[in-house]
Amino acid sequence: MSLIRLFQEKKYLLRIFLWITGVILLIVVSFSALVYVNVEKKVFKSEYENSQKVLSQMKYNIDYLDTMIRNITLSTYGSNDVKALMYLNDEETYEHLNVINKLNATIVANNPFIQSIYIYNNHKKLYYSTYGDLYHKDAELDKVLQSYTNIPVLRAIVRRSAEADDQGAGGAAANTVLSYVMYETTDRDNRMDGAIILNIKLDWLVDNIRAINRIEAGARSELYILDSGNGLMETDPGNPVQGSTFANTIRQAYVDQASGAEARSAQPSGFFNRSIGGEKYIISFIRLEKTGWTLLDAKPYKEAYANLKQLLDTILLITLAIFAGALLLTLSVSRGIYKPVRRLMEQTSHGGSVTPGAKDEFSYLTEVYRKSREQLYEYHLEKNNNTGIMKLYFLKRLLVDSFSMSGTAFGEALHSLHPALSQEKPFVICVLRIDNYKLFMTKSLVERELLRFAIANITTEVISRSFAHQTVDMKDDSFTILLNIDSALQAALVEELLVEAQRYIKEHYKISFSVAISEPIEHYQAIAAAYSHTFTNSSYRYVQGHMAVITQAEIDEQTSSMDMEQVMELTGKFIEVVKKGDPVRSEEKFRELFRNIRKLEYSDIMLASMQVVHHLKKAVYEMNRTLKEPIHIHAKLLNRELYEEETAEQFEEQLLEAVQTMTSERKSAAEQGNQVAADTIKAFIDSNYFDSSLSATDISGMMRLSAYKLSKISKEHFGMSIPEYINQVRLTKAVEWMENSKLSIQEIMRRVGIENESYFYKLFKAKFGLTPREYIAGRGKG
Secondary structure (H helix, E strand, O other): HHHHHHHHHHHHHHHHHHHOOHHHHHHHHHHHHHHHHHHHHHHHHHHHHHHHHHHHHHHHHHHHHHHHHHHHHHHHHHOOHHHHHOOOOOOOOOOOOHHHHHHHHHHOOOOOOOEEEEEEEEOOOOOEOOOOEEEEEEEHHHHHHHHHOOOOOOEEEEEEEEEEEOOOOOOOOOOOOEEEEEEEOOOOOEEEEEEEEEEEOOHHHHHHHHHHHOOOOOOOOOOEEOOOOOOOOHHHHHHHOOOOHHHHHHHHHHHHHHHOHHHHOOOOOOEEEEEEEEEEEEEEEEEEOOOOOOOOEEEHHHHHHHHHHHHHHHHHHHHHHHHHHHHHHHHHHHHHHHHHHHHHHHHHHOOOOOOOOOOHHHHHHHHHHHHHHHHHHHHHHHHHHHHHHHHHHHHHHHHHHHOOOOOOHHHHHHHHHHOOOOOOOOEEEEEEOOOOOOHHHHOHHHHHHHHHHHHHHHHHHHHHOOOOEEEEEEOOEEEEEEEEOOOOHHHHHHHHHHHHHHHHHHHEEEEEEEOOOEEOOHHHHHHHHHHHHHHHHHHHHHHHHOOEEEEEHHHHHHOOOOOOOHHHHHHHHHHHHHOOHHHHHHHHHHHHHHHHHHHOOHHHOOOHHHHHHHHHHHHHHHHOOOOOOOOOOOOHHHHHHHHHHHOHHHHHHHHHHHHHHHHHHHHHHHHHHHHHHHHHHHHHHHHHHOOOOHHHHHHHHHHHOOOOHHHHOOOOOOOHHHHHHHHHHHHHHHHHHHHOOOHHHHHHHHHHHHOOOHHHHHHHHHHHOOHHHHHHHHHHOO
């Protein structure tokens, strides 16, 4: 229980301990694994080199035997007695037995690895042999030679001897021979004209392999020879390999390896791993270039790596021992690292333990630090508030009552604000106002205080580089800066510094403020009037927008070219366009009107803006008297928040949205009214087309529409004027009479309200391209 409680109370200590332990364990395990891998590679390389030594020795012996046999074959082939037997025909005689006996005595007797020598005579189709009968028939050799397109010269041919067939399968291994053939030409049947053939016993090769096996008796290793066709060669009479599953699996593994890696197959030697019967083997190979054979050595993997298991156990024991020692060392190191943390815990908590709910010691200490910082901040805030209250008091005295203050009283109040301020130098007053103040007030109290502090502190830091000054938070949306300048020429520098402060605060705190700067104040008694005037000027943020820097010179330039009467005249023109329901023209007039409103003084701007809203509402009331469906007064025209916007741009956007809604509704109502008028006109003309006196004037008087309005509706809905539409209806009716009756043209004219025949013909031909008579005639033919 005490250990569990220790872990619960000393979480960071446990974390240090586990981290150091993990690092040490990782290092020890990595080092042990590296040692094991390197040793494994060295053992593997050693086993491969041993196998290569054995195979190389065998390769040397076989190559030596091959060279010796080639030399014997060539020397025997060059003998005159041998050649005489090769080419002896039926008519010639020769001492055959003497030649054969001589070969037995000189070559066969001195080279025990030679089984026999054949002299082939193509004329007699027989072999003179040193083994068995003098005249020899070797069907096995003939079969092997006939299998070649080109019989190999001085190359070992692996075959069974004729005696092996006589002895059966049991003697196959003992009577497998290597035949070396030397000849010069062949006949049409691919038979040699004459040849010498040396048959080599495998006894010497088998004895050599057995001797090597005795040398390697300590290891369970298998040696195999593959011929040039990758077939297994019999080397041990007591252990035939042709029927051995293991031997054939080794052979197939080599064949697969060689065919699957052509690049490696070109190498004279190599090795690979293969699992056979659930056991892993290392298979080494070496190729004999002279004979085309391949030697294979298969050794069990576990025997080659028998010592590795013992090495692995030793490494594990060493690793565990080192790790156990590392644990003790880690505990000591962890306690040393944790010691400063433990002291802090003892100083900040009861008993030096983590309080319930804390994640670990650092979380607890962080929380303690946070609470301490908050308490310290509250203390400094209270202290600064007291200082700020006093500075605000002295500044308000200067700003409100400077004209009645004595020089001594003003000096004392100025010194209380900032000791560096001097009443002997000109003053400048700057009024800073927070932009989007409604949004600013939605923030938390702590955030608002932080932002206020940032504005005052950063502005103070920037201006203090050049001027003695004092910045005071007025505790509303404004700050006031009172500063000394050396001359009026430095007023431009004040503006530059305030712009720099604006940009910095906007970039880093995402809040902006606007600034109004007074003219230089030469006498302290003028400070109160200058402050009042500057604060009023700060209202011109409404015109210049957020982050504005406002000076009296800019205001004078802006307000010198427009008066209230001109604005009211533009307002009337704007209202007339709105009543017509033309959205595009309404927006144009709206923007023209407010471009000119911005040129007024601030008080007139607000008054003119209110007048525009008033006239808009009045226009809606007037339009609704004549409309069936009334236009709704936009909610923004009734909401006082419209007048609370900080900038003219915001006010104009809100008001323009309301105007666009009104003009759209007006246009829709006008279009609806025009459609009703167009339907009425159409119905009236369709019912009275036969009246020859029917005209646009009659329709205009009947519907109480002006000629212009009537013409506009007609062109908008019919695509033509009223007279043109009347004629179109009359001609359409005339065609109907022509197609459905036998009335004369004069009668038809009378019925459609046209009295002048030439006029009728002119209209008809212009419409249809034919005269009335041609039209009727053409219909009759059809």
